[in-house]
Amino acid sequence: MSASLLTTHGLQAFYGDAQALFGIDFALAAGELVAVIGANGAGKSTFLKSLAGLVRAPREAIRFKGESIGGLPPGEIVRRGLALVPEGRRLFPSLSVEENLLMGATARRPGPWNLQRLYGLFPILAEKRRQPGTSLSGGQQQMVALGRALMSNPELLLCDELSLGLAPVVIREIYAAMPGITAEGMAMVIVEQDVTMARQVSRRVYCFQEGRVSLEGLSAELTREQIAQAYFGIEAAHA
Numbered sequence: 001m002s003a004s005l006l007t008t009h010g011l012q013a014f015y016g017d018a019q020a021l022f023g024i025d026f027a028l029a030a031g032e033l034v035a036v037i038g039a040n041g042a043g044k045s046t047f048l049k050s051l052a053g054l055v056r057a058p059r060e061a062i063r064f065k066g067e068s069i070g071g072l073p074p075g076e077i078v079r080r081g082l083a084l085v086p087e088g089r090r091l092f093p094s095l096s097v098e099e100n101l102l103m104g105a106t107a108r109r110p111g112p113w114n115l116q117r118l119y120g121l122f123p124i125l126a127e128k129r130r131q132p133g134t135s136l137s138g139g140q141q142q143m144v145a146l147g148r149a150l151m152s153n154p155e156l157l158l159c160d161e162l163s164l165g166l167a168p169v170v171i172r173e174i175y176a177a178m179p180g181i182t183a184e185g186m187a188m189v190i191v192e193q194d195v196t197m198a199r200q201v202s203r204r205v206y207c208f209q210e211g212r213v214s215l216e217g218l219s220a221e222l223t224r225e226q227i228a229q230a231y232f233g234i235e236a237a238h239a
């Protein structure tokens with residue numbers, strides 16, 4: 001593996017007085033796809049939000065392409081090549097599919113992704129491009145959210161629970177697009193509740209438990225027992 005594209009060292013995060021992350025050490029190489037799994041409330045979304053500048057982080061705790069980016073404004077982080085597909089998609093309700101996609105292009109980074117390329121990846125979005133984004137099905141809205149982030153031509157794409165609330169067939173359709181997305185060397189961090197899917201698509205997995213990394217390893221090598229224990233905690237695994 002080449003040098004790290006992204007690292008976090010002892011990353012902590014707080015909501016007021018409540019601590020959500022307790023020192024996350026994380027590393028990802030250029031072009032690598034890493035999954036973050038863990039139970040509800042384990043801190044997965046908070047981790048992605050910290051990377052994207054939506055939750056405060058100390059400057060030195062996050063390094064991207066050799067520079068400290070912790071706590072930079074979200075727009076500045078997108079301009080540097082790190083984009084987030086947020087949990088729950090968060091499309092702009094008054095905008096059409098195409099207008100939603102174009103919102104992602106405001107960072108104007110050079111790169112392979114543009115409307116034409118996206119419509120090739122998700123042809124249904126070309127058909128529906130003039131419709132309000134929020135009138136689409138859940139799966140199609142997820143395609144728009146993913147496409148909007150791709151329009152900024154990130155080097156690292158963060159995806160928060162793409163499969164949330166979607167039928168299995170739709171989840172498979174979305175994940176089937178992943179090889180087409182990573183083919184050009186884009187790295188990805190995916191937060192995913194569906195552990196089987198997370199392991200299938202990723203090279204490495206981090207499991208979070210109560211704001212800490214409870215397990216890290218190659219997706220193909222971790223056993224079900226290791227994951228169950230890291231996911232639910234030792235007490236639950238032995239219960």
Ligand code: ATP
Nearest residue numbers: 015018019020038039040041042043044045046047
């Ligand atoms: P989920 O799968 O439910 O989204 P998660 O692993 O993404 O879970 P987070 O959403 O990051 O977990 O939550 C981590 C902790 O931070 C939890 O204890 C949660 O209650 C708390 N938390 C998350 N968002 C907020 C917020 N806006 N204000 C206060 N506490 C929050």
